Each structure stands twice: as C-alpha cells, then as structure tokens.
Amino acid sequence: MAAAAEVQALLRFLTKDARVPLAEAMPKINVLRKQQLNTPEKLAKADEADLRSIFADEKVLKQVVNAAKRVSNPKKRGPSQSNSSPAKRVKATPDFVDNEASLALPQTALSVDELQHLSVETNRAPLFLAFTIAVLAYTQPDQPLSSRWSMAQAVVSAGAQSKAKYLGLTSGPTAEEDGWAQGQPKVKIMGREVAVMRRHVALEDDGDATASADAFWGLDLDALRKSNGPLIAGKDVKSPSGPPIHKPAAARNYLLKSMMPVDYDPMQPRESNNGKGMAAKKTSTQDMAKKRLEAAAMVLKAIDAACQSWASTLSAEDLDQRAQAWYMRVRPDVEQGQAGWGQRGQVRLADILKLRKEPTTLAAVD
Structure with a gap:
C-alpha cells in the first residue's frame, strides 16, 4: 500500500x-x-x-x-x-494514546492481480471495520491514525448495537437513545453520525508545539453511561481506564484476529503435531496469527485499491457514501435473523476489486 x-x-x-x-x-x-x-x-x-x-x-x-x-x-x-x-506533524498527548507506529495497517507483499484469486473468511462486523478504516484514510486524512481507528470502531459499535436491538438480542434503549450523545460533537462516517470527543493534539512547527489540531476520539457511549458521566468536551476523564473512548489498539487487534484465508485448514496443525506437545501447539498458534494478519492485510489492500481509484474524482462525502454501498455488495451472506448474528462467511477479493473505477486513468496501486 x-x-x-x-x-x-x-x-x-x-x-x-x-x-x-x-x-x-x-x-x-x-x-x-x-x-x-x-x-x-x-x-x-x-x-x-x-x-x-x-x-x-x-x-x-x-x-x-x-x-x-x-x-x-x-x-x-x-x-x-x-x-x-x-514540516508539521501530528503529535498526540500521552494521555491514553497508543503509539501511532504500532497502529499501522498490516501490509501484504501480494500484488493486486494475485489478490484476484483469493478469498477470506470473516463475519460482517470486521469487514465493515476494514471498509471504514480504509476509507477514512481518504475522507479524514488529517486525523491521526489513532483517531481513525477509534472513530471507525465507534461506527461499528453503533451499528452493532442498533442491529442487536432490532434482532431482539438486547432490550431497552441504547446509550445513544438514552441521550448520552447529547451535547457532543458528531462526525458522519459511513453514513452514520457518531459522537466524538475532542482530543488534545498539537501540531509541531519547527520542533515546537504551536497550534492545536481538530482531532477526535470515537466516544464509547456505553462506557460513558456505565461511568454515569459527565463528560466535558475537550477534557479527559480522570479514571484508571482513561476517557470513555474506543481504544484504537483494541479496534486494530479486533480486525487482525477476525479474518482467515479460506484455503487454510485450522485442523492441519493439530493433526501434524507429531507428539511435540506444547511446542507444536505454540507454533500452530503463531502460524494462525500470521495467517490472520495476512488475511486482514489482503482485504485492506483490496479496499484501498477501490478507494484510491475513485479518490481523485469523488468528494470525501461521495466517497464515504460509495463505500457504504460497496460494503453492502461484498459482505458475506449469512442466515436471516438471530441465527446470522456473528456468522462467518466468505468474501471474494475479486468482488472488492471489481469496485474500482475503470482503469482508463487508473494509476498503479502496487
């Protein structure tokens, strides 16, 4: 990428x-x-x-x-x-901020042409998170990566809460319906307005922090409701766990462990242990983690190829709207109702790559 x-x-x-x-x-x-x-x-x-x-x-x-x-x-x-x-770089304050480098999107050495023939198994929420974090690189490029992860998870969580209530998996009002988002700034991402919390970020100019950037955290309304507030915009909540935000590292970790290449047989490592006990089991766990990482990288590269092909011709708002439709077209098929909640399915990367703009003026993405 x-x-x-x-x-x-x-x-x-x-x-x-x-x-x-x-x-x-x-x-x-x-x-x-x-x-x-x-x-x-x-x-x-x-x-x-x-x-x-x-x-x-x-x-x-x-x-x-x-x-x-x-x-x-x-x-x-x-x-x-x-x-x-x-000359100006985003420098986040140390309060509850993950190291930006540790939040980098996973990379794959596979070319886009090689991705055409591959599929990944996942469920809908991680795929939606992948679309969201990928498109935010184009629609919100001024936000630090930690903010993009946090806001992307806020969108996914809000959608999951609404869906769970619709399916009858939860009862009672969501935290948003309960009014916990009132008074907070909101950002529209993937067609959904989510409450955000202003964060303390400085712009470095000639080595000195001289100005404030307009950066956000994705607000975790459930955590805010559990803490019984109040939350004052622009102020960090003084608690051992930090402010009620969606932690960027948690969002990244969730994505990286939620996908798997479909040609991978999870039973294979166990059958080929050859009596090596714990050492073989440890190797198997590491191998699966690498495959999950590669799967997430492949999906993100395919989505990025689609976003990049349209970025020069669509406004940020139009690209955001287009990405919603893209997700709906390629999301895995699951059973209707509660039976489909969290159900895994296959996503063909060729279907994602078909979303790219016609390659008449398309720059190379490899």
Missing part, C-alpha cells in the same frame, strides 16, 4: 501545510503523481508555469509553492525531522 501512503502524504501536505480545502485538494493528487510532483521537495523546485496548469487559482498556487519551500527547507524543518517528513 505504498501508493496509498504517497496519496495520504500528498493530501496531508495540501490540506495541512498548504491549507487547500479537502474537496479541492483530492482531485489534484493523481495529477501531481502523474507529473512526478509527489513530494514537497519536487513541488518547491517545479516551474511555476507547470504548477499553474494544475492550480489555476493564483492564491492557491502561492499557498502550495510557499508551503513546499517551507516544508522542504531543512533549516525550517528543524533537526528532529527527516527530509521526507512534513
């Missing part, structure tokens, strides 16, 4: 450093990549006449050029940043 990382870096530069509105920045990404203007350093050295063909608005052009020169200047970047790092 190197191409996705490049897209995200460009989008972050345009929206955060050059202050270009998201809807205006997204269509420029593929054009910049095709012309090999895919880093601030290259943009800083580019002929303004060439850039003017991309950024027709003189004000926007100046913003981009000035930001590129500022970001690519080592003296202005500060000694603590590498040449490939943007």
Whole structure:
C-alpha cells in the first residue's frame, strides 16, 4: 500500500501545510503523481508555469509553492525531522494514546492481480471495520491514525448495537437513545453520525508545539453511561481506564484476529503435531496469527485499491457514501435473523476489486 501512503502524504501536505480545502485538494493528487510532483521537495523546485496548469487559482498556487519551500527547507524543518517528513506533524498527548507506529495497517507483499484469486473468511462486523478504516484514510486524512481507528470502531459499535436491538438480542434503549450523545460533537462516517470527543493534539512547527489540531476520539457511549458521566468536551476523564473512548489498539487487534484465508485448514496443525506437545501447539498458534494478519492485510489492500481509484474524482462525502454501498455488495451472506448474528462467511477479493473505477486513468496501486 505504498501508493496509498504517497496519496495520504500528498493530501496531508495540501490540506495541512498548504491549507487547500479537502474537496479541492483530492482531485489534484493523481495529477501531481502523474507529473512526478509527489513530494514537497519536487513541488518547491517545479516551474511555476507547470504548477499553474494544475492550480489555476493564483492564491492557491502561492499557498502550495510557499508551503513546499517551507516544508522542504531543512533549516525550517528543524533537526528532529527527516527530509521526507512534513514540516508539521501530528503529535498526540500521552494521555491514553497508543503509539501511532504500532497502529499501522498490516501490509501484504501480494500484488493486486494475485489478490484476484483469493478469498477470506470473516463475519460482517470486521469487514465493515476494514471498509471504514480504509476509507477514512481518504475522507479524514488529517486525523491521526489513532483517531481513525477509534472513530471507525465507534461506527461499528453503533451499528452493532442498533442491529442487536432490532434482532431482539438486547432490550431497552441504547446509550445513544438514552441521550448520552447529547451535547457532543458528531462526525458522519459511513453514513452514520457518531459522537466524538475532542482530543488534545498539537501540531509541531519547527520542533515546537504551536497550534492545536481538530482531532477526535470515537466516544464509547456505553462506557460513558456505565461511568454515569459527565463528560466535558475537550477534557479527559480522570479514571484508571482513561476517557470513555474506543481504544484504537483494541479496534486494530479486533480486525487482525477476525479474518482467515479460506484455503487454510485450522485442523492441519493439530493433526501434524507429531507428539511435540506444547511446542507444536505454540507454533500452530503463531502460524494462525500470521495467517490472520495476512488475511486482514489482503482485504485492506483490496479496499484501498477501490478507494484510491475513485479518490481523485469523488468528494470525501461521495466517497464515504460509495463505500457504504460497496460494503453492502461484498459482505458475506449469512442466515436471516438471530441465527446470522456473528456468522462467518466468505468474501471474494475479486468482488472488492471489481469496485474500482475503470482503469482508463487508473494509476498503479502496487
């Protein structure tokens, strides 16, 4: 997903450093990549006449050029940043924040063409989480990865609670229906408005935290109801378990353990232990974890390929709406009613890859 990382870096530069509105920045990404203007350093050295063909608005052009020169200047970047790092980076406060690097999406060395022939077994909730976290990289690129994981889990949890009540698996009002989301800011993700909590995040400029970013946690309304509140926007709840948010590491771990390649036989390790006892069982557990990790990486790469193919032509709102329909088209078939709750099924990655835009102008995703 190197191409996705490049897209995200460009989008972050345009929206955060050059202050270009998201809807205006997204269509420029593929054009910049095709012309090999895919880093601030290259943009800083580019002929303004060439850039003017991309950024027709003189004000926007100046913003981009000035930001590129500022970001690519080592003296202005500060000694603590590498040449490939943007001048402004998100720095989350240590309160209840997972290390951003540890929250990275899993990667696979398989090409998109190789994914065409593979399938994964999972149930609907993890697949919906995979679609949500993948599309948020394009619709909410300014949010730290920890925020995206947290908000993605908030969407999945809200949907699960509504579904459980609809199926008669739970009774009584949900925490949202009980009013625990009142007064909280809300963000619309995958067609659903979820309550969020503002978090303390700073932007680093020349090594100093000088400004606040508008970042969020996905609010765990059930946890808030159990703690009996109150929650004041912008304030962390002082409790041993932290604020009532969906923990990003928990969301990531849930996804990584919920998928499996369909050609994998879970009985095979047990039958081939050859009397090696605990050592063989440990190897089997590790092998299954690797296969689950690979399965999640394959699904995310397929979804990312679909998102990337449309990112330059759809607004963030349209891409979010499109992703909802995509999920509905490829989700595994399960039994109706309560019997289908949590039931696993197969997802053909070829079906996800069919969601890509026609490849007339599609850039390579490998």
